[in-house]
Amino acid sequence: MPAHMLQEISSSYVTTTTIKAPPNEGLHDGEQKLEKMSLYSAEDIRPEMKDDIYDHSYQDAEGPTPKLEYVWRNIILMGLLHLGALYGVILVPTCKFYTWIWAYVYYLISGLGITAGAHRLWSHRTYKARLPLRLFLIIANTMAFQNDVYEWARDHRAHHKFSETHADPHNSRRGFFFSHVGWLLVRKHPAVKEKGGTLDLSDLKAEKLVMFQRRYYKSAVLLMCFILPTLVPWFCWGETFAHSLYVASLLRYTIVLNATWLVNSAAHLYGYRPYDKNINSRENVLVSLGAVGEGFHNYHHTFPYDYSASEYRWHINFTTFFIDCMAVLGLAYDRKKVSKAAVLARIKRTGDGSYKSG
Numbered sequence: 346m347p348a349h350m351l352q353e354i355s356s357s358y359v360t361t362t363t364i365k366a367p368p369n370e371g372l373h374d375g376e377q378k379l380e381k382m383s384l385y386s387a388e389d390i391r392p393e394m395k396d397d398i399y400d401h402s403y404q405d406a407e408g409p410t411p412k413l414e415y416v417w418r419n420i421i422l423m424g425l426l427h428l429g430a431l432y433g434v435i436l437v438p439t440c441k442f443y444t445w446i447w448a449y450v451y452y453l454i455s456g457l458g459i460t461a462g463a464h465r466l467w468s469h470r471t472y473k474a475r476l477p478l479r480l481f482l483i484i485a486n487t488m489a490f491q492n493d494v495y496e497w498a499r500d501h502r503a504h505h506k507f508s509e510t511h512a513d514p515h516n517s518r519r520g521f522f523f524s525h526v527g528w529l530l531v532r533k534h535p536a537v538k539e540k541g542g543t544l545d546l547s548d549l550k551a552e553k554l555v556m557f558q559r560r561y562y563k564s565a566v567l568l569m570c571f572i573l574p575t576l577v578p579w580f581c582w583g584e585t586f587a588h589s590l591y592v593a594s595l596l597r598y599t600i601v602l603n604a605t606w607l608v609n610s611a612a613h614l615y616g617y618r619p620y621d622k623n624i625n626s627r628e629n630v631l632v633s634l635g636a637v638g639e640g641f642h643n644y645h646h647t648f649p650y651d652y653s654a655s656e657y658r659w660h661i662n663f664t665t666f667f668i669d670c671m672a673v674l675g676l677a678y679d680r681k682k683v684s685k686a687a688v689l690a691r692i693k694r695t696g697d698g699s700y701k702s703g
């Protein structure tokens with residue numbers, strides 16, 4: 346099918362947006378500033394969700410940075426996991442064909458549990474999902490083992506609202522390593538706890554499925570992230586135990602982890618900022634490839650309520666393709682998309698000049 350037809354089909358299923366182009370022409374400097382503050386809320390299309398919108402007024406308190414407190418348990422476990430994954434890399438060429446397919450499908454599904462689930466549905470509420478889809482996503486999310494949805498969404502809303510301050514759990518001003526994985530190996534900065542505690546998480550607390558996952562998280566993770574991906578190749582097509590464990594379980598898990606972390610590290614450090622040059626997040630195509638569509642990160646931080654997390658829909662964005670397929674089946678609905686006019690107006694107002702139309 347030609348690309349423009351696919352694009353048309355995809356757009357025809359999208360809920361009409363209510364965003365209008367902001368009237369920002371001919372303003373003076375003082376007015377520009379005021380306008381900028383108010384526009385952040387005027388552009389939003391989710392009346393019920395606001396705690397992922399960047400708070401310009403919040404800044405780090407003066408004073409020395411508290412000493413790093415290492416969490417040795419996490420350092421050792423993360424080290425062992427990566428050693429196991431490296432051994433898995435050596436075993437990849439000698440895997441059975443079905444094991445490759447199994448590991449790849451498991452990578453895609455657990456990736457969706459993060460991108461379509463924890464991120465676009467539960468952290469940002471960019472679309473709505475019916476129970477069968479939410480069930481699928483909570484299982485997929487458990488396969489990905491990146492903390493339960495409640496905790497993931499809380500950290501992520503803090504990341505958007507207090508970006509690049511000490512209240513951002515993976516503050517990219519603390520360097521590539523810290524924003525990639527280091528933040529999971531040390532105690533949280535006091536500001537993360539303090540400001541994280543002020544976030545409105547009532548929608549998550551009210552969702553029984555999210556709370557159910559939280560209650561049984563440890564045993565569910567053990568089963569879905571490690572035991573199941575190891576046992577299936579071993580029992581079903583006679584793969585060796587080592588290949589099943591090191592490739593389908595540990596290597597696959599480590600790849601999904603690092604692909605997600607690259608959104609926090611690389612996509613906050615490398616790439617252009619066509620939508621808003623005043624924020625650190627950037628457009629990074631390579632990250633999008635690994636993280637099934639989450640690398641259009643300058644766009645995403647500028648318009649966190651857009652279900653595609655990108656100006657475009659299916660361009661290097663498997664997650665949007667998946668959500669659109671779910672919408673065709675009637676399982677996803679009320680997808681929020683920012684209008685082209687609003688995007689272009691924003692590019693003109695705050696972009697870095699790197700935007701290429703077409």
Ligand SMILES: [Zn+2]
Nearest residue numbers: 501505645649
């Ligand atoms: Zn986000």
Ligand SMILES: [Zn+2]
Nearest residue numbers: 608609626642
């Ligand atoms: Zn970010």
